[in-house]
Amino acid sequence: MQKINIAGKIEQQVSLSKYTTLRVGGPAAYYAEPVSTLDLVTLVNSLVRSGCPYYPLGSGSNLLVSDSGYEGCIISLRRMNRVAVRGLFLTAGAGALMDKLITVTAEKRISGLESFTGIPGTLGGCIATNAGAYGKDVGSLVEWVDFLSVSGEMHRLFRDDKGFNYRISPFMGSGAVITEAALRLSSGNSAGIQRSLSKFQNDRKGKGYYEYPTAGSIFKNPAGIEITAGELIDTLGLKGYAVGDAQISSVHGNIIVNKGKASAQDIARLIDHVKAVVFREIGISLEEEIVRLGSF
Ligand SMILES: Cc1cc2nc3c(=O)[nH]c(=O)nc-3n(C[C@H](O)[C@H](O)[C@H](O)COP(=O)(O)OP(=O)(O)OC[C@H]3O[C@@H](n4cnc5c(N)ncnc54)[C@H](O)[C@@H]3O)c2cc1C
Incomplete structure (x- = not known):
């Protein structure tokens, strides 16, 4: 590749194990950290040409890297993390951490992000995966999203054409790179916000979630039944089951x-085993929430 x-x-x-919360993953041929949208566009255009x-x-x-x-080239958005609040709108770079956005908005008595406390993702990652917790997902707050499309042009997706669903976004698997987004929040009061944060954190x-390296939930909750994926796995006695040092948490299935x-x-292998047991015993095909990268 040219310089x-x-x-x-x-x-x-660059070993990707230090850039995934599961602490696994082999090397990336290239690893880049652009600092601005202009930098990103230059980088992507050069990569495409090469x-x-x-x-x-x-x-x-939310990644399992082979x-x-x-x-x-892995493009980390971590340096594109500017945050601004205007009225009830939060605008941030894709690399801004969700917990930082929660701190900034809570200080201004702005509510709406509390359910996402403790999700160790970036705004871009949370939008791409439509992260959610306690009955709320990030997609429901999106006002607009700026992204670099596969054809190398910047676009803005507005609230009206959103296409977000349970752990699905218009960006998943599209090859687009989210650069910045605005969320529409609501006014709150400090005591109420702090109460919610403590409740969700506890x-x-x-x-x-925090005893060992993890990637949060591995499977989506199956549609059409009341029981969650975790409860299903627990019911089948799989908590604690291990392949090497990979183990189904003894606390959460x-x-x-x-x-x-x-x-x-x-x-x-552990994921495949769980899927096989759940299908054999209950006839349900669990769908992965975690995203795989590379060959397995
Ligand atoms: C302790 C713990 C708790 C968790 N709790 C929850 C939870 O409650 N709810 C939940 O939904 N998830 C949860 N997760 C999973 C994870 O934090 C979320 O899915 C989060 O949204 C992933 O963000 P990320 O920045 O880490 O994305 P990554 O893992 O880096 O990437 C995930 C996917 O998004 C894509 N992506 C990332 N950034 C961009 C971008 N800028 N543009 C385009 N695509 C991009 C990647 O290419 C990849 O396909 C948890 C994880 C952990 C470790």
Whole structure:
């Protein structure tokens, strides 16, 4: 690939295990951190000209990257993290962390993001995966989203043409890179916001999200039945089941933890085992919420 001049950094042969919350994943041929939309456009256009595939990365908190890594350029949005609040609108770069957005809005007594406390994702990642918790999803708050399309042009998607659904967004698998977005929030009061934050944070801690490296929920909740994916897995006695150092959390059936030296392959085998048991015993095909990158 020809040398690309951007203000941010570009490195070669970067292990992705340090950029995923599961702490697994082989090397990326290239790893870039653009600092602005202009930088990103320059980078992507150069990659396209070189025939080098690319993949956007937030916090890597919903990703299972293969042990053999990614033969292309990982584009981390982490440096594009500017945040601004105007009235009840929050505008932020795709790389801004959800917890930072919650702190900034809570300080201004603006409500709407409390249910997402403790989700370790970026705004871009949360929009791309339509992250949700406690009955609310990020897509329902979107006012507009700016993104770089696969054809190399910047576009803005407005609230009206949103196409968000349960863990589905118009961006998932589209090849687009979200650069910035605005969320429409509501006015609140400090005591109410803090009460909600404490309630959700305590609930999350009790579910064992933070004891070991994880990627949050592995499976989507199956449609059309009352029982959650976690409850199904628990009912079938799979809590604690392990492949190598990858284990179904002993606290929550829908979380896989890396007890230390798990490989991506261990995690993939564990996922496949759970799917096979659930299908054999109950006839339900569990769908993965986690996103896989690379070959398995
Ligand atoms: C402890 C823990 C708790 C969690 N709790 C929840 C929860 O309650 N609810 C929930 O929904 N999820 C939860 N998750 C999963 C995860 O945090 C969310 O899915 C989050 O939205 C992922 O954001 P990210 O920035 O880490 O995205 P990544 O994992 O980096 O990427 C996920 C996908 O989004 C794409 N993407 C990322 N950034 C962009 C961008 N700028 N433009 C285009 N595409 C992009 C990636 O290419 C990839 O396909 C949890 C994870 C952990 C580890």
